Amino acid sequence: MKKLVLPLLLFMFLTGCNDDQKTLEVNDIGGEESEKVKIIMENEEEIYSGRAIFVEDQLLVAVQAKPWLDYKKTKIEKNLKKKLEESFPEYDITVSSDYKLYWEAQKLLKEDDGEKLKKKVEKLKKLKKEET
Amino acid sequence: MEQEKFDKIEQEITPRTPYVKNVLKAFFVGGLICTIGHAITYFYIIFFDFTEKTVGNPTVATMIFLSMLLTGFGLYQKLGQFAGAGSAVPVSGFGNAVISAAIEHRTEGFVLGVGGNMFKLAGSVILFGVTSAFVVALVKLILVSTGVIEW
Structure with a gap:
């Protein structure tokens, strides 16, 4: 029994980091914009998952940085925001790698009521700015 | 010569400290405490309006509160005896140090005993x-x- 513990642990450690499948989700507005966002996120090497929410003139993108790249989150956010701004100059873009925004974005993906959606996105933008 | 002899005998008799075992114990118990802390972090992120930036404060407060309760019930010292640094280094060790000092000096009165000695450690x-x-x-x-x- 004791001899099995070490190989088992090693196995768990090694399989934990073996997942290259990217999960990308965009809320349903139709048109080429959602495809465009998906392509941009697909090309971003440093993230493993991303969710984008379009509402009126707002675009909220919540991503998750790869575990070992957690320390340069702000840089990843900045780069992605720059790329998105080039493709969507007419949108007010918010990019975040925070887990809170990522989690809330999942709920917003299913939200159909435009008014509510906008309110929630505004709230998330405010949360992102909070420091303490 | 006598001293050297004594040293030699002493070294032979003293039981060896199981460093590897102690380190492993500390590693796993410390890791367990940190896992609980991380679970609390996600709890606050998911159910309350905290972001990764702001969630540190309530998490630390909760961990200290939990370890204070455990210290009061006399359970944390058992954990400390088993895991050593694994239970002392995470922030829960801080709560333990505060409360155990307060309990120890309770008999000396509230102001000079508890108040004066609470932050001794x-x-x-x-x-x-x-x-x-x-x-x-x-x-x-x-x-x-x-x-x-x-x-």
Whole structure:
């Protein structure tokens, strides 16, 4: 029994980091914009998952940085925001790698009521700015 | 000659400290405490309006509160005996140090006993914590202003 513990642990450690499948989700507005966002996120090497929410003139993108790249989150956010701004100059873009925004974005993906959606996105933008 | 002989005999008789075993125990118990802390972090993120940036404060407060309860019930000292540094290094060890000192000096009265001795152990944690935080912030400030890293 004791001899099995070490190989088992090693196995768990090694399989934990073996997942290259990217999960990308965009809320349903139709048109080429959602495809465009998906392509941009697909090309971003440093993230493993991303969710984008379009509402009126707002675009909220919540991503998750790869575990070992957690320390340069702000840089990843900045780069992605720059790329998105080039493709969507007419949108007010918010990019975040925070887990809170990522989690809330999942709920917003299913939200159909435009008014509510906008309110929630505004709230998330405010949360992102909070420091303490 | 006598002294050397004594030293030799002493070394033969003293049981060897099981360093590897102690380190492993500390590693796993410390890791377990940190896993619980992380679970609390996600709890606050998911059910309350905290972001990764702001969730640190309520998490630390909860961990200290839990370890204070455990200390009061006499359970944390058992854990400390088993895991050593694994239970002392995470922030829950801080709560333990505060409450155990308070309990120990309870008989000396509230002001001079509990109040005066509560931070006997934890005081040094606060002092060196603040000092090292200042030094780290200084290093970061220098690195940021020279352009090596960003905020």
